[in-house]
Amino acid sequence: MTKWEYATAPLLIHATKQILDNWGADGWELVQVIPGPQGGDTLVAYFKRPLP
DSSP: OOOEEEEEEEEEGGGHHHHHHHHHHTTOEEEEEEEOTTOTTEEEEEEEEEOO
16 A cells, blocks of 8 residues: 655645646645635645655
8 A cells, every 4th residue: 555645835826836836746646726825826735755
């Protein structure tokens, strides 16, 4: 059975692609994006990747 680790990160509207590319390059898979708690231009991204 695969075991996973999870992470969350703020996702700024003006740098979305760069942020997602950086996490993807480190082996993280994007699971979901939701609005940030303060609203506005901030989103929260949820990632997962298999544990080594």
